[in-house]
Every structure is written in C-alpha cells, then in structure tokens.
Amino acid sequence: MTHPLASLRKSLACADPATASETIALGAPGLDRRLGGGILRAALHEAYAGSAADAPAATGFALALARRAMAGAEKPLLWARQEALTAESGAPYPPGLPDIGLDPATVAFIRVRDAKEALQAGAEAGRCATVGATLIELFGDARAYDLTASRRLALAAAAAGAPIFVTRVAASPAPSAAASRWLVRTHPSRPRAANAPGSAAFAIFLLRRRGGAAGQEWHEWRVEWNRDRGAFEDRTFDAPSLSRPVAPFPVGGAPGEGAPQTAGRKFG
Amino acid sequence: MTLADARARAPHLAVAQADAEADERLMLRLAAFCEQFTPLVALDPPCGLMLDATGCAHLFGGDAAMRTYVLQAMARLSFTGRAAVAATPDAARALARFGETAVAPPNEDEIFTRPLSIAALEAPRETSVALTRAGLATLGDLADRSSAALTARFGSETMRRLTRILGREDARITPLRPLPDCMVERRFAEPFLDLSAIENVLRPLIAEAMGILEKRGEGGRAFEARFFRTDSAVRALYFETGAPSRNVEALLRLFRLKADSLADPLDPGYGFDVIRFCVLRAESLAQSQIGFERQDAQDSDVADLVDRLAARFGRDRVLRFAAHETHDPMRAASYVHAASPSSSSGSWPKPEPGEPPLRPLFLFDPPQPIETVAETPDGPPMHFQWRRVRHLIARAEGPERIAPEWWRNTVGRERRTRDYYRLEDRDGHRFWVFREGLYESETAAPRWFLHGLFA
Numbered sequence: 001m002t003h004p005l006a007s008l009r010k011s012l013a014c015a016d017p018a019t020a021s022e023t024i025a026l027g028a029p030g031l032d033r034r035l036g037g038g039i040l041r042a043a044l045h046e047a048y049a050g051s052a053a054d055a056p057a058a059t060g061f062a063l064a065l066a067r068r069a070m071a072g073a074e075k076p077l078l079w080a081r082q083e084a085l086t087a088e089s090g091a092p093y094p095p096g097l098p099d100i101g102l103d104p105a106t107v108a109f110i111r112v113r114d115a116k117e118a119l120q121a122g123a124e125a126g127r128c129a130t131v132g133a134t135l136i137e138l139f140g141d142a143r144a145y146d147l148t149a150s151r152r153l154a155l156a157a158a159a160a161g162a163p164i165f166v167t168r169v170a171a172s173p174a175p176s177a178a179a180s181r182w183l184v185r186t187h188p189s190r191p192r193a194a195n196a197p198g199s200a201a202f203a204i205f206l207l208r209r210r211g212g213a214a215g216q217e218w219h220e221w222r223v224e225w226n227r228d229r230g231a232f233e234d235r236t237f238d239a240p241s242l243s244r245p246v247a248p249f250p251v252g253g254a255p256g257e258g259a260p261q262t263a264g265r266k267f268g
Numbered sequence: 269m270t271l272a273d274a275r276a277r278a279p280h281l282a283v284a285q286a287d288a289e290a291d292e293r294l295m296l297r298l299a300a301f302c303e304q305f306t307p308l309v310a311l312d313p314p315c316g317l318m319l320d321a322t323g324c325a326h327l328f329g330g331d332a333a334m335r336t337y338v339l340q341a342m343a344r345l346s347f348t349g350r351a352a353v354a355a356t357p358d359a360a361r362a363l364a365r366f367g368e369t370a371v372a373p374p375n376e377d378e379i380f381t382r383p384l385s386i387a388a389l390e391a392p393r394e395t396s397v398a399l400t401r402a403g404l405a406t407l408g409d410l411a412d413r414s415s416a417a418l419t420a421r422f423g424s425e426t427m428r429r430l431t432r433i434l435g436r437e438d439a440r441i442t443p444l445r446p447l448p449d450c451m452v453e454r455r456f457a458e459p460f461l462d463l464s465a466i467e468n469v470l471r472p473l474i475a476e477a478m479g480i481l482e483k484r485g486e487g488g489r490a491f492e493a494r495f496f497r498t499d500s501a502v503r504a505l506y507f508e509t510g511a512p513s514r515n516v517e518a519l520l521r522l523f524r525l526k527a528d529s530l531a532d533p534l535d536p537g538y539g540f541d542v543i544r545f546c547v548l549r550a551e552s553l554a555q556s557q558i559g560f561e562r563q564d565a566q567d568s569d570v571a572d573l574v575d576r577l578a579a580r581f582g583r584d585r586v587l588r589f590a591a592h593e594t595h596d597p598m599r600a601a602s603y604v605h606a607a608s609p610s611s612s613s614g615s616w617p618k619p620e621p622g623e624p625p626l627r628p629l630f631l632f633d634p635p636q637p638i639e640t641v642a643e644t645p646d647g648p649p650m651h652f653q654w655r656r657v658r659h660l661i662a663r664a665e666g667p668e669r670i671a672p673e674w675w676r677n678t679v680g681r682e683r684r685t686r687d688y689y690r691l692e693d694r695d696g697h698r699f700w701v702f703r704e705g706l707y708e709s710e711t712a713a714p715r716w717f718l719h720g721l722f723a
Contacts, residue, residue, distance in 0.1 A: 060723020090630035094589035094601040099625035104589040128573040186696035196665035197692035200723040
C-alpha cells in the first residue's frame with residue numbers, strides 16, 4: 001500500500017500544470033528563459049490583435065506557435081475561423097502557410113458562423129488526441145467566450161495534451177482560463193536587399209502568464225519568425241528596425257481602433 | 269352543377285376552395301407515413317398512393333392482412349380509403365377505384381378486372397361515350413375484341429391502359445425515394461414516448477445494420493434515422509461519414525450531434541410507432557482488425573473527428589486545402605470538403621531557405637480596390653489608402669508579373685496582366701497589392717488592388 005502522503009503528492013503533481021506537462025519553447029533563448037522554458041503545451045493560449053489591422057499578425061503568431069508545438073510530428077492542425085473575419089482580413093490563403101513552416105495538407109479548416117460554434121469545434125478537437133494543435137479565431141466581443149468556455153477549452157487541451165490557441169480581433173482582453181495571454185502587433189521587418197520587406201516580425205506583449213511569478217508579466221518583445229529554423233528570434237534590442245516607440249499598455253485602445261475601420265468599410 | 273344550385277338543394281353544405289398544392293402536400297405526408305409499411309411508396313395522382321408490397325406482406329401476415337392494417341392505420345388518422353391488392357399497379361388502381369375486390373390472387377388479375385366497367389380505363393369522355401354506344405360495358409367485352417381494330421378506333425393509349433389493367437403488361441412504380449442499401453427497423457406495440465431512451469433503441473438497430481454490412485464487406489457512408497409518429501408526422505435525420513464506417517458508437521455519436529443541432533428538436537408527440545435506421549449508401553470496406561497499425565488508428569481518429577464536425581456544422585464548413593498547378597494566385601489553392609478524396613492537382617510552394625515570405629497568409633476575394641500614389645506609373649506605390657486609412661510605404665519589392673492564363677476563356681478585366689508588389693508600411697503591416705494592366709500597352713490608367721495580407 002502506498003503512503004497516503006505519496007499519493008497526495010502524486011495527485012498534486014498532476015494538478016500542477018507546470019510539472020505535469022512539458023512546455024513549448026519559442027526558440028529565442030532569452031525569451032524562453034523569461035518564460036521559464038516556454039509556454040505550456042497542454043494548455044489554452046490567447047493572442048489578442050493590437051488593432052483590427054493586426055489580425056494577420058495575431059494569426060501568424062499563433063500559427064507559428066502551433067508550428068513549434070507540432071515540430072516534427074505528422075499531426076494535423078485544426079483551424080476554426082469565425083466567418084466575420086473574412087470580410088475583415090480575408091480568407092486563409094494556403095500557399096502562405098509554408099512560409100510559417102506548416103504543410104497546408106495537414107490543416108483541417110472549419111468555417112464557423114459565430115463564437116459559440118468556434119468553441120464547440122475547439123472543444124471537439126480538444127478531445128481528439130491525434131490533433132497536433134487547435135487554432136480558434138474569434139471576432140469582436142464574443143460573449144460565448146466567457147470564463148466557463150475558456151475553462152472548458154483549457155481542460156480539453158489538458159486532456160488531449162495539445163495546445164489550443166485562441167486569437168481575438170476587435171476585442172479587449174478579458175479574464176479567462178488561458179495559461180498565457182499575448183497582445184500581438186505587427187512590427188517592421190528587417191529589410192532585405194533593395195529595401196524589400198523581410199520575414200514576419202511581431203511586437204508581442206505578454207499580458208498574463210498563469211503561474212508566472214509577480215513582476216514577470218508586462219514584457220514586450222519584438223520577435224522575428226525564422227521559417228528555416230522554425231523558431232522565433234529575439235530582435236528586441238535591434239535598434240535600427242525600431243521605427244516607433246515601444247507603446248505603453250495599449251489595451252484600452254484595441255476595440256476603439258477596430259470600430260472606425262469596420263465603419264469605414266461599411267460606407268467606403 | 270353550380271355552387272348556387274348545390275346550396276339551394278343542401279343549405280348546410282360546407283364549401284372550401286380547391287387547393288391542389290395543399291392536396292399534394294398532404295399526399296406526400298401520407299406517403300412518408302406509409303413508408304413504415306414498405307420502403308417503396310409512390311404517389312398515384314390525383315389522390316392515390318401506390319405501395320409496393322413485394323416482400324413486405326408476409327410481415328403483416330399476408331396481402332389481405334396488410335391491406336386491413338394499412339386501412340386501419342389510415343382510419344386512425346381519420347382518413348377513409350379504398351384499397352386493393354393486385355399483381356400490377358394498374359390493376360390495383362382499377363380495382364381500388366372501380367371494383368369491390370380487396371385482394372386479387374397472384375396471376376389472376378385478369379379474372380378480377382374483366383368485370384370492371386369501362387370507366388376503369390379512365391379514358392377521355394368521348395372515348396367512354398363511344399365505347400358505351402358500341403355496346404361495350406365491361407373491360408372483358410373490350411378485351412375480347414381484336415386489339416388492332418380497337419387501337420385504330422380509340423388510339424394506342426387506351427389500349428395500353430387496358431392491357432396494363434388486365435395485368436398483361438407489368439409496370440413498376442417509381443418510388444418517391446430510392447431503396448436504401450440496408451434497412452432495419454423496430455416496431456412498437458405501444459407508441460414509443462421516452463426520448464431519453466432513444467439511444468437504447470438505436471444502438472441495437474445500428475449494430476444490426478452494421479452486422480448486415482459486415483457480412484457484405486461494406487461500410488456505410490450515408491445514414492438516415494426515420495421516426496414515424498403515430499399522428500402521421502415523419503422525422504428523418506440524415507448524416508454521413510467521410511469514409512465507409514461500421515463503428516456503432518461513432519455513428520451513434522454522429523446521430524447525437526445531429527439531433528442536438530436540430531433547430532426543431534425531435535418531438536415524439538403521441539409517440540413513435542416505428543423507428544427505422546437506413547444505410548442509404550454503402551461502399552466496400554474490408555474486414556479489418558481495428559487498432560493494429562498505429563498510423564491507421566491515427567488516421568481513423570482524425571476521420572472520426574472530421575465526421576463529428578461535419579455532422580455538427582454541415583459538410584460544406586469542414587474543409588481541407590487543395591493545391592492546383594497554376595501560377596494564377598486565385599486558382600492556386602481551393603477549399604474542398606475535408607471528407608472528399610484528394611483533389612490536389614499540384615503541390616504546395618516550397619520556400620527557398622533565406623527567402624522572405626512571398627505569398628500572403630490571407631487573401632481577399634475579390635481583391636479590394638485601393639487608391640495609390642506612385643512615383644512612376646510602373647513603380648511601387650509610395651502610399652495608398654485602404655478602408656480610409658493611409659499607409660505610408662517603408663519597404664517594397666516587385667513587381668512579380670503574373671500574366672492571365674490566355675487558354676482560359678476569360679473576358680474583360682481578367683485578361684489583364686497583374687504586377688504584384690510586396691509592401692510594408694511604417695507600422696510594419698505587410699501587404700500584397702497589384703496593379704491591374706500594363707501601363708500604356710493595356711490601359712492608360714491602371715487600377716490598384718489590395719489582394720492579400722502577410723503575417
């Protein structure tokens with residue numbers, strides 16, 4: 001018979017996500033060190049687009065994380081996208097996926113009408129252990145995505161042992177069960193020859209990290225996605241590409257910035 | 269007789285407008301109801317139903333018993349009907365409408381239809397009148413004459429009807445719905461009311477159907493559960509799988525998803541008389557030992573997930589990407605049903621190491637018009653306006669010239685060459701824009717469009 005304390009310790013170890021599952025390293029050593037090795041694998045992660053125009057950046061960031069999570073494994077990616085986003089930032093263009101390092105043939109794509117359906121699809125995928133990662137894209141103030149729904153997704157991710165990423169456009173960050181929450185904006189790329197645009201670059205702002213020690217949040221990094229290495233590269237201190245000041249906490253402005261663009265499209 | 273005359277004679281006459289459409293709807297509903305007796309039911313206009321009892325009658329204890337059973341079921345719905353059983357549809361129709369015979373024994377159609385009056389031919393009025401004047405009262409009288417003479421006098425259509433009614437020519441009915449590949453059902457002595465127990469009924473039904481399929485070496489692709497309510501309402505739930513399947517639990521899960529997603533939930537009302545499970549389409553599926561090979565198990569797990577999602581969201585919403593061998597960016601990729609067989613005709617681009625992304629992550633269809641200011645007519649824009657926002661361009665690369673595919677029969681604008689540029693504005697947003705038409709040779713004022721967004 002096992003000692004009661006030993007079994008208690010064991011059950012506690014299972015309950016503590018940091019020890020129960022491995023992490024997804026972003027690939028940039030400095031950044032991963034600050035994150036304590038990376039973001040949790042079997043967990044829910046959120047990426048908020050800084051403004052509606054940053055929607056592709058948020059998706060790109062989440063897809064790059066999914067690529068890191070699935071590295072090497074021949075597992076499918078499930079991608080559920082709310083239809084309203086098509087008018088906002090277009091439809092996914094499969095030939096662009098290899099530039100993230102993903103094989104379009106391994107993607108199952110679901111067009112969903114509203115946030116409720118998107119979450120159902122995500123929860124369904126979470127129960128399937130062979131899905132490598134799930135990406136759910138929501139638009140606007142998705143009321144269906146509340147604390148309970150996010151908790152459900154987090155549990156599904158934990159059960160399946162694969163991450164679920166939720167990107168949100170034109171929404172302000174709200175409490176949820178996410179293990180990490182990022183604010184993502186595009187960032188000027190490092191120019192190539194003849195001033196050509198370079199690799200995808202993001203300004204990522206860690207809004208929240210579950211289990212992070214106090215004072216570890218509120219970091220902004222500027223990262224570049226290196227498709228050939230399949231890793232992020234830290235460009236925070238590359239001064240020349242810095243063409244705008246590091247923004248102060250920009251959360252309040254997010255929905256406000258989204259709104260006039262929507263209106264502009266309606267009348268434009 | 270006019271309506272006024274009729275009312276004068278019977279003052280309490282109830283009058284209603286004839287509504288042919290409503291009649292047809294009612295007949296279709298009754299036909300669906302009658303599918304619980306036999307899967308082969310056809311409309312017999314204007315107000316009849318034709319049931320093919322082949323292979324079904326013995327389930328009710330013979331032709332006569334089946335006829336009584338159907339008439340009783342109709343009576344419960346407050347319909348009075350006339351019914352007759354015969355070897356051919358036309359004989360049955362004539363007997364039901366013009367005869368007194370309930371059941372004509374096999375191969376004896378002619379004996380029972382000969383005494384029928386010539387009205388049973390349902391010929392045009394002048395034909396009936398002419399036949400009566402010729403002293404021909406019954407079908408038998410007509411059948412004894414030389415058919416050549418009758419055809420010459422009354423036309424081939426009348427004679428064809430005669431031979432059919434006499435059972436000399438066999439015609440099959442065209443059922444409203446094709447016969448399913450496999451069908452199992454449960455009949456209840458008392459109407460089935462408890463929705464919570466419905467899976468307890470369906471599970472053995474599905475298992476039985478799968479057992480039949482397994483013996484045939486087949487798996488089902490399309491399924492239907494039919495619920496026949498006591499009050500003649502019939503509900504059908506249709507679902508399909510991406511690959512042939514015999515997995516009872518997976519099918520039950522699909523049924524559950526489908527039932528959950530119904531806008532109008534399954535309602536037993538006064539109860540279900542019959543619950544039927546049909547395999548509408550079956551395909552060959554080798555008998556297999558499940559879970560032997562890991563890769564197979566993984567594939568079937570994903571196929572299972574796709575089926576569940578398709579059952580919940582609809583088949584056209586669960587998609588896969590297919591590549592096509594073309595340099596036209598709009599045609600290079602398409603969305604296909606996730607469950608459909610591979611339809612890629614090309615391969616996905618393989619980026620060169622060190623090369624920046626050349627294709628956007630998102631594409632607009634149709635491309636979004638933008639207003640640009642460029643230094644030279646054939647150079648990249650310095651800034652452009654899209655959705656009322658001005659983007660100042662910091663980096664640009666291009667053009668990548670993509671000519672239209674001349675072998676396609678395109679018209680007008682689509683015939684123009686497109687010069688694609690990769691642009692980045694000062695905030696770091698990356699765009700894929702194109703100028704439509706070559707300056708001077710194709711158009712004097714080329715228009716600009718935003719086609720895609722990079723991450």
